[in-house]
Amino acid sequence: MSRYGSPVINIINEHLGPLLVSESCMATEKLWDMMTRMASPYGGGGLAPYAISAIDLALWDLKGKLLKRPVYELIGGPTRDHIDCYATGNDTDWHISNGFMATKMACPYGPADGLRALDLNEDFISKKRHLVGDEIDLMVDCWMSFDVDFAVRFAERMKPYRLRWIEDCLMPDDLDGQAELRKRLPTQTLATGEHWYTLSPFTNAVSRRSVDIFQPDLAWSGGLTGCLKIATIAEGASISVIPHAGMNTPYGQHFGMAVTNSPKGEYFVASAPGVPFDEVKLTPGMQTPCNGVVTPSNEPGFGLGLTLDGIQAMTV
Ligand SMILES: [Mg+2]
Incomplete structure (x- = not known):
């Protein structure tokens, strides 16, 4: 696939x-x-x-x-009973009503909108924090649209809203920029790696301690074998690995079940509010989150059911 x-x-x-x-x-x-x-x-x-x-x-x-x-047994066996999931998308109220305890939004404004983007983003994020209350984790995905200067201004402005992490601020090849961002934002949790496809950028980020959470995609970053290597590299530096849209595939679910330093799973909510997750699942055999958690199929292989x-x- x-x-x-x-x-x-x-x-x-x-x-x-x-x-x-x-x-x-x-x-x-x-x-x-x-x-x-x-x-x-x-x-x-x-x-x-x-x-x-x-x-x-x-x-x-x-x-x-x-x-x-099941594959998760072949790669070390289960390390948890189920995987805690967070929901990605901007229908925050729909995520919370489905039992997710964490939710990630796409950041609506960036440097192209000028400095007023900070005001507009603050208005957007403050409303989300007000909506979910204090107990729910909020994250923001910038999808490679920031530069270092804007990311620093953004993170400092959003401090009152306690973002759990800020994701993918820079273009994926800008490893020096990522290191600079870490230097200028020493206390903000930074996540990236969705568009890193080989081991090299991950080892670079480990050696410079420029990222807190790696987000390789099982279907893009060398499959399960590649992502297990990334997890090992990360484990040595106490870096978490939360694969990109991992809970949307049986592959990411088996990875998340077996890998100790993968504390959460991302579920990208691809359906409109009100549509059951089972109606949009990738393969017939895969599981979908219920009350914010998921347990992968224990059928042989990935349990694709194809x-x-x-x-x-x-x-x-
Ligand atoms: Mg992302």
């Missing part, structure tokens, strides 16, 4: 796939290493990681089916 259609399909079918023929499907570590090296000349940070992730996740699903165990007809219906 992946995104970007034919370019990613061609990397899988024309390059990576044929070179894996006759290899053991159980050798996920070796195959990840082969794919990463094979794709490195043309795309450490491009579409290649999407293709590598798709193959890696399919291999883990197959491994679980062959061994008749049939050939179902796969054809999903293919675009």
